[in-house]
Amino acid sequence: MNFRTLPVLLALVAALNAAPIHAQAAAPDAGPATGYVPAFQPGQHPGTPAGAPNQVLVLGTPHLAEFEGQLRQEQLAPLLARLRQWRPQLIAVERLSGLQCDSLRRQPARYADTVKSYCPDVTQAAQLTGLDVVQANEEAGRLLAAWPAQPTPAQRRRLAAVFLAGGESISALVQWLYLPAGERRAGEGLNDALVARLERLRGRASEDSWIAAPLAVEMGLQRVYSVDDHTSDLPDPADTQAQEAAIRQAWDNEAARTRRTRDQALREGLAQAGGVLALYQDCNAPGMPALVYRSDFGAALAEPSPQGYGRAYVGAWETRNLRMVANIREVLAQQPGTRLLTLVGASHKGYYEAYLQQMHDVRLVNPMAVLKD
Numbered sequence: 001m002n003f004r005t006l007p008v009l010l011a012l013v014a015a016l017n018a019a020p021i022h023a024q025a026a027a028p029d030a031g032p033a034t035g036y037v038p039a040f041q042p043g044q045h046p047g048t049p050a051g052a053p054n055q056v057l058v059l060g061t062p063h064l065a066e067f068e069g070q071l072r073q074e075q076l077a078p079l080l081a082r083l084r085q086w087r088p089q090l091i092a093v094e095r096l097s098g099l100q101c102d103s104l105r106r107q108p109a110r111y112a113d114t115v116k117s118y119c120p121d122v123t124q125a126a127q128l129t130g131l132d133v134v135q136a137n138e139e140a141g142r143l144l145a146a147w148p149a150q151p152t153p154a155q156r157r158r159l160a161a162v163f164l165a166g167g168e169s170i171s172a173l174v175q176w177l178y179l180p181a182g183e184r185r186a187g188e189g190l191n192d193a194l195v196a197r198l199e200r201l202r203g204r205a206s207e208d209s210w211i212a213a214p215l216a217v218e219m220g221l222q223r224v225y226s227v228d229d230h231t232s233d234l235p236d237p238a239d240t241q242a243q244e245a246a247i248r249q250a251w252d253n254e255a256a257r258t259r260r261t262r263d264q265a266l267r268e269g270l271a272q273a274g275g276v277l278a279l280y281q282d283c284n285a286p287g288m289p290a291l292v293y294r295s296d297f298g299a300a301l302a303e304p305s306p307q308g309y310g311r312a313y314v315g316a317w318e319t320r321n322l323r324m325v326a327n328i329r330e331v332l333a334q335q336p337g338t339r340l341l342t343l344v345g346a347s348h349k350g351y352y353e354a355y356l357q358q359m360h361d362v363r364l365v366n367p368m369a370v371l372k373d
Contacts, residue, residue, distance in 0.1 A: 055340070065204070070270060082372075095226040096230060104119065114233045122167050128189045255291055
């Protein structure tokens with residue numbers, strides 16, 4: 001489990017409890033807790049788009065950084081082969097966009113910890129390119145709009161530098177991977193420090209560096225899209241011990257133990273032939289989202305603390321997933337009729353698919369059909 005979100009929960013509870021008056025005033029007219037279902041369900045009206053529908057493959061993934069030292073990049077070849085056969089035209093990853101990080105930096109009282117945890121430093125790339133984050137993103141868009149069929153190494157180095165200045169490290173890595181080894185050097189806005197940074201990123205165990213970026217190069221794509229969202233984060237409260245204890249107690253359940261047993265067996269088989277593919281098949285199995293819910297969010301929702309720690313945790317989780325899916329939908333709206341692969345932590349997968357299924361112009365792809373042996 002990722003405990004980095006836990007310290008914000010007390011503050012989330014405070015925010016929720018700070019505005020009970022409107023909720024309590026509305027309660028008498030809200031009707032029973034169950035029974036009302038709106039007649040209009042967007043997911044039941046997929047519509048008939050003028051062209052090809054958007055196809056979205058949600059690939060739930062473990063965070064490969066957890067397997068540092070246990071996993072080699074070449075072990076991912078069977079997975080990449082299957083994704084390549086699906087031929088994605090867009091790739092989205094679970095990272096904060098440079099533009100969102102730029103916005104969060106402007107509110108340090110609320111987001112200092114979030115920026116420290118999730119936002120790469122753009123200072124050096126900004127100095128070398130002369131572009132701030134907004135300008136760099138605009139420049140990247142301008143360059144890509146006129147991108148030649150056969151870009152020169154200098155053009156790729158320049159675009160990599162611009163992406164770094166714009167806070168889009170994985171898109172910078174995509175350009176870096178296109179370059180022959182002899183052309184991976186300083187120049188066009190890259191100095192030795194930024195070159196070293198790109199090389200570290202290339203070698204780091206990460207689904208972004210080892211799956212998304214190499215696959216983008218194989219598919220002839222020039223960038224990936226960062227769709228994570230942390231705008232609902234709040235500053236750490238003064239005391240998190242009671243909050244963490246309550247959530248940990250909720251997570252002490254049979255479904256969580258089942259997940260741990262499965263995870264351990266898959267980890268032990270990782271080095272065997274087919275071990276990585278088995279891991280991804282398990283993450284994307286039809287029953288996994290329900291197991292995740294029972295072990296984590298459903299258990300937290302029923303957590304009985306008077307402060308409502310579990311309910312605040314679930315509220316923050318749902319908010320984040322809704323905004324992440326909104327970011328994906330925005331990307332699709334800009335390029336309708338496309339195949340989009342989105343890589344996301346396995347606990348997000350069920351929420352991604354449920355929310356995306358409500359979109360009129362989205363058709364979900366069965367990941368198990370793509371991952372089959």
